[in-house]
Amino acid sequence: MTTTNIVFLDIPTALPVPFSPNTWKVRLALNYKKLTYVTKWVETTNISSVCKSLGIPPTSTLPDGTAKYTLPALIDNTTSPPALLSDSTPIIEYLERTYPDSDPSRALCAPASRALHALFEYHVAHSITAQLLPVMVMHMHDKKTPQDRIHFRKRTEAAFGKKLEDLELRGKDREAHWKKIEDGFDLLATFMQAGGTAGELFTGSNLSLADCILGGLLLTFRYASPDEAWIKISTWNGGKWILYMSALEEWMAIV
Numbered sequence: 001m002t003t004t005n006i007v008f009l010d011i012p013t014a015l016p017v018p019f020s021p022n023t024w025k026v027r028l029a030l031n032y033k034k035l036t037y038v039t040k041w042v043e044t045t046n047i048s049s050v051c052k053s054l055g056i057p058p059t060s061t062l063p064d065g066t067a068k069y070t071l072p073a074l075i076d077n078t079t080s081p082p083a084l085l086s087d088s089t090p091i092i093e094y095l096e097r098t099y100p101d102s103d104p105s106r107a108l109c110a111p112a113s114r115a116l117h118a119l120f121e122y123h124v125a126h127s128i129t130a131q132l133l134p135v136m137v138m139h140m141h142d143k144k145t146p147q148d149r150i151h152f153r154k155r156t157e158a159a160f161g162k163k164l165e166d167l168e169l170r171g172k173d174r175e176a177h178w179k180k181i182e183d184g185f186d187l188l189a190t191f192m193q194a195g196g197t198a199g200e201l202f203t204g205s206n207l208s209l210a211d212c213i214l215g216g217l218l219l220t221f222r223y224a225s226p227d228e229a230w231i232k233i234s235t236w237n238g239g240k241w242i243l244y245m246s247a248l249e250e251w252m253a254i255v
Helices: 021-032 044-054 086-098 111-127 133-141 144-161 171-195 209-224 231-252
Strands: 002-010 035-041 073-076 083-087
Touching: 002 021, 021 086, 021 209, 021 231, 044 073, 044 144, 073 086, 083 086, 086 209, 111 171, 111 209, 133 144, 133 171, 133 209, 133 231, 171 231, 209 231
Parallel strands: 002 035
Antiparallel strands: 002 073, 073 083
16 A cells, blocks of 8 residues: 555545545545545535635636536645645546556556547446436435535526426336436447456456446445436346446445
8 A cells, every 4th residue: 555645525425425426436546546545525515615725726617707616626745735636537647647556557547548538438428427317316315415405406406497306207208218328338338348358347357547437427326326226237238237346346445
């Protein structure tokens, strides 16, 4: 294990575990690289004020020009001055540059692979993540902390002009929507089969940025919706995603 002095900012939930796909994406990378870190838990309602107070940069700008702050974020006090980072992929790229593995085959995102990883991330974002709200909105709401439930409801209802309960699909429409998400996973399974590598992960037995992306999303399904989403996904592609999650277990520690 590499001794580092890293503070990792994550979002608490009503569960014993977090379920943000983007924070899990970075947590998997930190654990895989065996870096020492502590978690600072920040509820969604406090993200902007906490990030501003710590000097963490915003991840984007809202239409009205206001800076937008999101998690994950990371403070690396190992370096002088400390590195202050936000946004999951830039954080992982920083960790790779700053703490490279002596074995090149263990690289999470070698420079030559970054275009392919960007393409992979685009597919996951548009084919899967963007489709989640109509079938996951109440699952996510119910697993948030009481304070964050209020914030999530207010923000989401303002964005869509509907009550959360009315955003959820039901009956045949819900099943048809799940089929769209399943189609996205079918394509991922095809990609992995084409790779022809030994092991359950995208590059075999070593973690890659693609695995951090997909693993974080699968953990969201498993923790936020164990009684619907995870039951469905467990049956897709011949049980492939159960084996995939088993391969990630050693990097799922929460510290």
